[in-house]
Amino acid sequence: MSIAAHQPTEAAQTATVLVVPGMHCAGCMAKVERALSALEGVSTARVNLTARQVRVDHDPALGIPALVEALQGVGFPSQPRGEELAPPPSAVKPLLPPLAVAGFACMNVMLLSVSIWSGADGATKELFHWLSAAIGVPAIAYAGMPFFRSAWGAVKKRTTNMDVPISIGVTLATALSLYETMNHGEDAWFDGTLMLLLFLLAGRVLDAMMRDRARAGVDALLRQAAPGAMVVAKDGGLEWLPSTDLVPGMVMRLAAGERLAADGEVVSGASRFDQSLLTGESAPVHAAAGDPVLAGTLNLENPVDVRVTAAGAGTTLAEIARLMEASGQVRSAYVRIADRASRLYAPAVHSLAALTFAGWMLAGAGLHQSLVYAIAVLIITCPCALGLAVPVAQVVACSALMRRGVMVKDGAALERIADVDRALLDKTGTLTLGRPLPDPVTIASLPEDAAAVALALASHSRHPLSRALVETLVARGVKAAELSQVEEEAGQGVSGLWQGRKVQLRRPEMANGIATTLDIAGQPAWLLPFADRLRPGADLALAQLGKLGIEVSILSGDNASAVADVARETGLTGQGNASPQAKQEAIARLQGAGHKVLMAGDGLNDGPALSAANASIAPGSASDVGRQAADLVFLGDSLEAVPMAVRTARRTMRVVRQNFVMAIGYNLLAVPLAMAGYVTPLIAAVAMSTSSLLVIGNSLRLAGAAK
Amino acid sequence: MNGLAVLIPVALGLGLFGLVAFFWALKRGQFEDLDGAAARILIDDEDEEP
Numbered sequence: 001m002s003i004a005a006h007q008p009t010e011a012a013q014t015a016t017v018l019v020v021p022g023m024h025c026a027g028c029m030a031k032v033e034r035a036l037s038a039l040e041g042v043s044t045a046r047v048n049l050t051a052r053q054v055r056v057d058h059d060p061a062l063g064i065p066a067l068v069e070a071l072q073g074v075g076f077p078s079q080p081r082g083e084e085l086a087p088p089p090s091a092v093k094p095l096l097p098p099l100a101v102a103g104f105a106c107m108n109v110m111l112l113s114v115s116i117w118s119g120a121d122g123a124t125k126e127l128f129h130w131l132s133a134a135i136g137v138p139a140i141a142y143a144g145m146p147f148f149r150s151a152w153g154a155v156k157k158r159t160t161n162m163d164v165p166i167s168i169g170v171t172l173a174t175a176l177s178l179y180e181t182m183n184h185g186e187d188a189w190f191d192g193t194l195m196l197l198l199f200l201l202a203g204r205v206l207d208a209m210m211r212d213r214a215r216a217g218v219d220a221l222l223r224q225a226a227p228g229a230m231v232v233a234k235d236g237g238l239e240w241l242p243s244t245d246l247v248p249g250m251v252m253r254l255a256a257g258e259r260l261a262a263d264g265e266v267v268s269g270a271s272r273f274d275q276s277l278l279t280g281e282s283a284p285v286h287a288a289a290g291d292p293v294l295a296g297t298l299n300l301e302n303p304v305d306v307r308v309t310a311a312g313a314g315t316t317l318a319e320i321a322r323l324m325e326a327s328g329q330v331r332s333a334y335v336r337i338a339d340r341a342s343r344l345y346a347p348a349v350h351s352l353a354a355l356t357f358a359g360w361m362l363a364g365a366g367l368h369q370s371l372v373y374a375i376a377v378l379i380i381t382c383p384c385a386l387g388l389a390v391p392v393a394q395v396v397a398c399s400a401l402m403r404r405g406v407m408v409k410d411g412a413a414l415e416r417i418a419d420v421d422r423a424l425l426d427k428t429g430t431l432t433l434g435r436p437l438p439d440p441v442t443i444a445s446l447p448e449d450a451a452a453v454a455l456a457l458a459s460h461s462r463h464p465l466s467r468a469l470v471e472t473l474v475a476r477g478v479k480a481a482e483l484s485q486v487e488e489e490a491g492q493g494v495s496g497l498w499q500g501r502k503v504q505l506r507r508p509e510m511a512n513g514i515a516t517t518l519d520i521a522g523q524p525a526w527l528l529p530f531a532d533r534l535r536p537g538a539d540l541a542l543a544q545l546g547k548l549g550i551e552v553s554i555l556s557g558d559n560a561s562a563v564a565d566v567a568r569e570t571g572l573t574g575q576g577n578a579s580p581q582a583k584q585e586a587i588a589r590l591q592g593a594g595h596k597v598l599m600a601g602d603g604l605n606d607g608p609a610l611s612a613a614n615a616s617i618a619p620g621s622a623s624d625v626g627r628q629a630a631d632l633v634f635l636g637d638s639l640e641a642v643p644m645a646v647r648t649a650r651r652t653m654r655v656v657r658q659n660f661v662m663a664i665g666y667n668l669l670a671v672p673l674a675m676a677g678y679v680t681p682l683i684a685a686v687a688m689s690t691s692s693l694l695v696i697g698n699s700l701r702l703a704g705a706a707k
Numbered sequence: 708m709n710g711l712a713v714l715i716p717v718a719l720g721l722g723l724f725g726l727v728a729f730f731w732a733l734k735r736g737q738f739e740d741l742d743g744a745a746a747r748i749l750i751d752d753e754d755e756e757p
Contacts, residue, residue: 025746026747026749047743049740049742049746050743096733096738097733100726100729100730100733104723104725107722111718127711
């Protein structure tokens, strides 16, 4: 299978990358590839499951809408990938070649070393040392680059990190081994040095892999949001424009169930808008001709025409983004545990080596011999297992969390969330589902045939209330009734004929809050009220957070009475009417009082708070901004993901600390030997690999940690 | 000693071959989509009759 052979078979081919967030298995891949390949004009379609994307090579005559429609036909919503959303370069890739070189060199040098340890002598031993040097020196120079570069960066900034002792140890050990080889010496340390690099690179690759994976998942979610609008041209035609091309003065036509791509003013029509993502306000806001509407709000009822007043950087959305940029200090100031450990470790190791050198010099061992012993100390204490202690544990924990539907953006997030002792929850969309659901009591009291008719009618509409109704009824096992002559009248409802009788699902004449009316000719009408509900598992999640020693309260932008209702239901304290700035200030106040704050939120209005908090989590249904600002994203409806993430993070940190104790403890046992001059390359190799294996084994216990 | 003269180049050559093969695979995008590669084996192509 050669990719090159497929590429420009015909001169005029274009490549389109579509983002398909719904793909998750082999079956999905096959469906997507087949649906696209079946289209006239498509030459190849190749899915990348990791990035949730499909690359299509096709005839330029075949438009992107046709591709999207073909995927919609097999049940996969998709979006063309915008230029600005192209995935950032992978963090793993640049580390793979050094890892491969270190692996190759380590194995071959070890092969030669084993012969030396088992008694090769004289000319053979010298040949083997020379061969080891020939393989080892270039390999170390190449595979050590990631460490040398990072260490140099730290030294230039007059700080230290884990890479400084590593680089010093590696360089000295290589230089000494080369000197020994040239002078027919006893021992060469190429094997140990290469093994050290191999283990450390493996740790780095794991760390980078975790970041790449979570980022691919979050990016796929991010690209779901509608980044554009149908624009009415002067001649009355309609054209779909991406949000970057919108300019003030254009008129957008917004169907029910669509999100606004820019701030604007209603020109014609009237509808209700759900602003919960933007302000946290749960009650829909009515807007008629002349009323302003904001980007990011959801049109609930009727199609309306909206004149753009501000787009791009001028929108309320962009204002929130500016607030967020200014609020990441707490997190950028966070020092990861591995770096904190190395700040203590590096000086200790270097003074031990210096002490050894001085001690042997005083004892009269001579410059060469003293240097050999000092370098042996450096090699034996080189933080090999220490380099694995954090990433292995975090990778295992993150993949356990990912299996349970929680995506962690990077390892540092796991460290920060383990520390929290205070949690602030947004109300709309976080503590509650953030979408109206039919009242369960009313639904349960519907007779079977009425429910069947309601399901059949609702399934013909894209209206958010209809979709919520379908979801609820299907979950209750209702089968749709057979209808004929089904018609949807925008803004009014759906009607049809059922067993010769006229049936209708329509907007009610009058209702408090959100509701819909089910009419069956010859029967009294049913009023189906809708309301936002607490997430499933909310009570349990709050109880578990309490047990973890985390005090929880509500911080919402919604009006005080709506917050009070939820506060009463959950038994929490709450603050309402909080603007994005107010949320940020509330967090700063708690941090000032010495608390570590976890923020859970979904809306655009939560963005600044999410990035200001010590750690943050957002539901998968959140706005782009919310998902981008949060450290963790949980899929699925249940709020239990929040205490689960905290518990897993704390367990991970416990294992990380155990790993540190093991790694350092093991080195400590070997240090007296090294200082006394008894360490041979064999002992160093054994100590290094055993401590690394111990650390890896201990970390694997986290595989089932997400419970 | 004579055996070594043959065996060591052979051992190194084989290792080097593996290394080159890995670099080749890396360059050709074989590691772009590990999840997809794992899943692709499960797709059955029965409906694609020759």
